[in-house]
Every structure is written in C-alpha cells, then in structure tokens.
Amino acid sequence: NAGVTQTPKFQVLKTGQSMTLQCAQDMNHNSMYWYRQDPGMGLRLIYYSASEGTTDKGEVPNGYNVSRLNKREFSLRLESAAPSQTSVYFCASSEASETQYFGPGTRLLVL
C-alpha cells in the first residue's frame, strides 16, 4: 500500500505559467482534499471532493481548479501561477469525516 502519492515533489514556475499537481490514493477512500501549508498559518483547505464526481471550494480556492478524475485521482491545477502561490501543497484522502491521510507534499516556488 503506497497510501497517498503526489507528483511532482518539487517545481519551480515563472509567474503566469500553468501546471497540474497530481495526487492518487490506493485506500479506496471516497473523499480527497488539497491543502496548502504556509509558515505560521497551518494547513488551509483549497478544494475537496467528498465523492467521485463532486468537488467543492475550501477556504482558499482562488487561483486554483481541481479535477476528480476517478475515485483514485484528484488533481490541482494552477492556470496562471503567481508568487503568492509559492507554498507546500498536500493532498489527503479519507473515508467521509474519518481520519485524513496525507501525501508527502509538493514544494512549489513561483518566481
């Protein structure tokens, strides 16, 4: 069991470039989440998907889009990256409101 996997691990973008962060889980969880982690601010929810075929905004959705490709995969897209999106991005999955399991994270630097 790999748990939650994320790609890439590191990425450097220029302002205005686009990219997609990939996340997959092999625990057959219905719910998946994208967070960003910034110093002194904990983790903030960007988007989540309560079940396959549904997505909802979290606390900080502006500048991001998501796709729940199937039950296993949940991607996060930055259409036009900005320096304010420099952060560490974590994907997580859970069964409903139960414990969330986190991936290893993606460190993104936007210049």
Added chain:
Amino acid sequence: AQSVSQHNHHVILSEAASLELGCNYSYGGTVNLFWYVQYPGQHLQLLLKYFSGDPLVKGIKGFEAEFIKSKFSFNLRKPSVQWSDTAEYFCAVNKGGYNKLIFGAGTRLAVHP
C-alpha cells in the same frame, strides 16, 4: 468565524521535560478532534483523535490528549519528551459528519538533548 487556536507557536524543551500544547476551537455541537505531527521533511501523520467516548485519548509514541467540552479544548500532553519528538504539531477539528478539517497554525517543538 469558526477557528482553531494553538496557544504556542514555538516551544523549546529539554529531554525528559513534560509537554502540554494547548488547542481551543470555536465550533458548537458535535466535533471530531485530531492532533497531527509533522517531523522535519515529512508529511503529516496522525498522533491521536477523539470522536466520542472517554475524553482522555491515548495516541502513538506516548502522547495523550484530553477533550474538555466545556472549555472547547483538546490539549496534547506527554509526560517526558525525547529528542525525536522535535516536530511541528497541528490540532485540527471537523464538525461531526462533515469532511472539512480546520487546522490550527501549528506549534513547533524543539527538544534539546
């Protein structure tokens, strides 16, 4: 606004000292409560959780937490810390039945040998 507050942003202790990290939340009603730990360079891992029942819950690595409903608190404790406990600790809350977790800002713990 609904929130989770962690009282200390940075804590420095010597090995064998006792630890208590505070966490307060502002939700009413039924809540699920979590403490996660993030060791340097690693992803978040669950330390312990409270859904219902005995308000004193025990987690991994000798950690425990007490849910005090009247104080909206879920403080994390460990009687004797080790150097390997150096990490960042996050309290998180979701309302019962809802998926969305709200995290506190985190507490960085440094344990000196």
